[in-house]
Amino acid sequence: MNGITNTGVFITGGCGDIGQAVARRFLAAGARVVLADMLPMAQGRALARKLDARNTAYTHCDVTRSSSVDRAFATAIKFLGRLDTVICNAGAVENQPFVEVTEAAWKRVLEVNLTGSFLTAQRGARLLLKNPRRGRARRGTILFTGSWVQDMPWPQGAGYCASKGGQQMLAKIIAQELAPHGINAAIVAPGMVYAGLTKRICDRDKRFARQASRVAPLLRMSTAEEVAGSFLFLASEDGAYITGSTLLVDGGATLVRRD
Ligand SMILES: NC(=O)c1ccc[n+]([C@@H]2O[C@H](COP(=O)([O-])OP(=O)(O)OC[C@H]3O[C@@H](n4cnc5c(N)ncnc54)[C@H](O)[C@@H]3O)[C@@H](O)[C@H]2O)c1
Known part of the structure; x- marks a missing residue:
């Protein structure tokens, strides 16, 4: 895909299922990738x-702590040379009936999904702004893994849905403020992906699994791979005029169904 070869990509939650699928797509297109996650070194x-020894590095990063995010970007810049795409993908979920949501669970989900996206995007933007600008070409792109529930309430999803709704507004603010400086920001919003967070819930709760696979009119969950290409598209030349938008990859989950 045009505009991806030799670019530098930083992915938080890069060791998770969607993060790895996204990393594989960028690597296959000739990018270099840093996975930023919480795994032991x-x-x-x-x-x-395993992904690609020459073109992939790992850095430990807790997106809820600014010092950790700063350290992770410093390591990434050493490996990549130049940063082009920042992907705020780290995520956590806790589903509880609203009246039972604990303050601790609320804070944890908001901290990872919203504060983590803020810290990653802000630190990433500061580095992207240092890239020299050639004509009207982009200095870089900041992408977020949103969710179809950023616009649609999901039962017992107070913290998660609120965090993704907040992340959507954060992306729009960044897009508006940084467009004149050559930085695009956009969201890929998956529906129900049989991977990562959702797979873990489905595998222990069959009722949830049945509900999840019926949510989309396509009547199945997606794979992580089916979501990953949209990140590549938005970071490529084909995505150059897209900023502030959400690319829904939800199998139609947000459509009103009449059956
Ligand atoms: N799986 C789905 O159905 C689905 C649907 C819509 C959106 N999403 C979003 O996709 C993203 C990736 O989720 P996934 O399904 O691949 O789950 P996953 O659990 O496989 O990946 C999430 C990754 O985030 C990392 N992480 C958690 N807290 C972190 C922190 N404080 N600092 C750094 N990394 C941290 C985890 O270690 C993990 O590797 C999340 O933002 C999630 O909300 C997932």
């Missing part, structure tokens, strides 16, 4: 080697 490095 040995495990993270082994995963990076």
